[in-house]
Amino acid sequence: MITVKYFGAIAAQANVAEEMVLFAEQSLVDLIQAVTTKHNFDTVSYSVAVNHELIQDVATYDLQSNDVVALLPPFAGG
Amino acid sequence: MESKRYNRQIILSEVGESGQEKLKQTKVLIIGLGGLGAAILPYLAAAGIGEIGLLDDDVIDVSNLQRQVIYKTTAIGNQKVAEAAKMASELNPHVVINTVAERLSSKNAIALFNQYDIIVDGTDNLNTKYLINDVCCAINKPFVYGSVYKFEGQVAVFNYKNGPSYRCVFPEDNATAASCNEAGVMGISVGIIGMFQANEVLKMVLGIGQTLSGKLLVYNMLTNEQQKFNVSKKEFLITDNEAFDEKYNSTESAFDTISAIALEQYINDENSLLLDVRNPEEVPKLIASNCIAIPLSELPSKLDLIDATKTIVVFCQSGIRSKKAIEILVKADFKKLLNVAGGMNAINKIKNNEVVFTS
Missing domain, CATH: 3.40.250.10 (Rhodanese-like domain)
Structure with a gap:
């Protein structure tokens, strides 16, 4: 299983703060594609962390079982 | 008289007389005197930061008062920087307060930032956050970032001792995000995040604890959950005045x-x-x-x-x-x-x- 945590406008769009995704040999890109399609995140920009590390190269990152993925949009309120 | 004022923090072994002197020698620029700034300013002034610059071109609106708690109802329509300076001077007359009633731009930023040691971001839009970041990268100043979305807040220290910058977390400046005016916010939320920022400033000056350099802190006011994410440094796009001018001023003209x-x-x-x-x-x-x-x-x-x-x-x-x-x-x-x-x-x-x- 992979845990996916949502923050800010992403959580508002998904309507949940976190969810579990069944794991099957997955790249990070595939996972993001799947949750983006499910929740329609297209209009919100965000950065991605895995196990509390910001990922610079999302395209080549492979997930392992029990990873915790976080989608972090920038906030702008002040 | 002055050391009596700061007695309760001077008796902390982490501060002491020498720490108090460091605070007095420090110059901090607060950009934006909204909800974040209204929490940052009184704590930095009260702690005895020697010189504080205030930058904001806005006037006080009645809808600000629910979260910008340093302003009075009788001050509606007045310049924020003037009212904020008055509050801070009354709180601690030993602090030098400078006010700039302008909007931050690529034209005024470098000369302004050069007069200060630490830049604190109390702004409410991404455009200005990228500008602050890029100026800080160009002239090598640390800045303390803070932002709120509804009941969640982000805090980080960027460009500090060769650490990562805002662009290492959020690389794309075509991103969009809602401000408090659009998304709504409780006064407490900006207050908490502003105090986290003031705390980072004091830790940097005193050299105590661990700063949020290379970290992004996300705090949720509804669940009290807080998480820290590690940020690694990417190559900076802007490393000097020339690169800054190329990005901003060649296009702006x-x-x-x-x-x-x-x-x-x-x-x-x-x-x-x-x-x-x-x-x-x-x-x-x-x-x-x-x-x-x-x-x-x-x-x-x-x-x-x-x-x-x-x-x-x-x-x-x-x-x-x-x-x-x-x-x-x-x-x-x-x-x-x-x-x-x-x-x-x-x-x-x-x-x-x-x-x-x-x-």
Whole structure:
């Protein structure tokens, strides 16, 4: 299983703060594609962390079982 | 007298007389005196930071008072920096307070930042956060970032002792995010995040604890959950004044910015072209005989659709992507370019949220 945590406008769009995704040999890109399609995140920009590390190269990152993925949009309120 | 004022912190072994002297020798610039600034300023002034600069061009509105708790109801309509300076001086007359009632721009930023040791971001829009970051990278100043979305807040220390910058976390400056005005916010939320920022400033000056350099802290006020994410450093895009000027000032001199109100004179005007660079699903649409839509991502390949003889008025949802679009147009040698400040959000606001203009 992979845990996916949502923050800010992403959580508002998904309507949940976190969810579990069944794991099957997955790249990070595939996972993001799947949750983006499910929740329609297209209009919100965000950065991605895995196990509390910001990922610079999302395209080549492979997930392992029990990873915790976080989608972090920038906030702008002040 | 002065050391009696600070007695309760001087008796902390982590502070002491020497720590107090460090605070006195430090100059901090607070950008934005809204909800974050209203929490940052009183704690830094009370702790005895020697010199504090206040930058904000806004006046106090009644809708600010629910979260910008340093302002009084009787001060509605007054300059924020003037009222904030008065509050801080009354709280601690030993602090030198400088006020600048201007909006931060690529023109005034470098000279201003050079006068301070630490920059604190109390702004409410992404455009300015990228500008703060890029100036700090160009002249090597640390800045303390803070931002709120509804009941969540982010805090980080950027560009500190060769650490990562804001662009290492959020690389793309065509991102969009809602401000407090758009998304709504409790006063407490900006207060908590502002105090986290003030705490980072004091730790940096005193050299105690661990700062949030290389970290992004996310705090949720509804669950009290807080998480820290590690940020690694990427190559900086801007490392000196020259690179900064290239990004900001070479483009800025090539176009003008107009307000949403001023946009009206270009609607249906045959000598101008309104260019909507938003994605097709973004609403409301601006309906006018001289308006065309080319999403920012497609702009480089569709430049031939744009009539270069006309005044080109570019807009997006908030005014960030339209600036990117203008950068592209400047490079492609288009002249007569106008950027609509605040984009469709600003246009829609003055039109009372009605779908605007018909042809």
